[in-house]
Amino acid sequence: xxxxxxxxxxxxxxxxxxxxxxxxxxxxxxxxxxxxxxxxxxxxxxxxxxxxxxxxxxxxxxxxxxxxxxxxxxxxxxxxxxxxxxxxxxxxxxxxxxxxxxxxxxxxxxxxxxxxxxxxxx
Numbered sequence: 001x002x003x004x005x006x007x008x009x010x011x012x013x014x015x016x017x018x019x020x021x022x023x024x025x026x027x028x029x030x031x032x033x034x035x036x037x038x039x040x041x042x043x044x045x046x047x048x049x050x051x052x053x054x055x056x057x058x059x060x061x062x063x064x065x066x067x068x069x070x071x072x073x074x075x076x077x078x079x080x081x082x083x084x085x086x087x088x089x090x091x092x093x094x095x096x097x098x099x100x101x102x103x104x105x106x107x108x109x110x111x112x113x114x115x116x117x118x119x120x121x122x
Contacts, residue, residue: 029099033063033066036058037066038075038096039107041096045091051067076091076092077091
């Protein structure tokens with residue numbers, strides 16, 4: 001582990017406190033749907049329908065909300081093309097790519113250990 005929680009707190013006594021922006025970012029990025037949408041976008045640009053199929057179980061309303069939030073955060077870029085029918089594509093911004101480079105080891109760890117962890121609960 002490169003940095004401990006105490007070391008993060010030394011940098012700012014407000015980090016991860018109730019009203020700290022870090023809590024907002026954690027909520028957006030680490031939410032169930034936020035993580036899955038970001039994972040789906042690690043393979044590159046995707047259209048709405050592709051994301052909906054990739055993120056099994058997400059409703060249209062939740063996908064729209066999640067994409068709007070991640071776009072407002074500067075993590076996802078939405079590009080609308082002036083075509084008929086309309087075409088909209090989503091991709092990770094450079095900030096989103098940087099985030100996912102750090103998050104993928106965690107996702108790999110979860111994928112590798114999820115069955116064992118869930119089995120322990122039984």
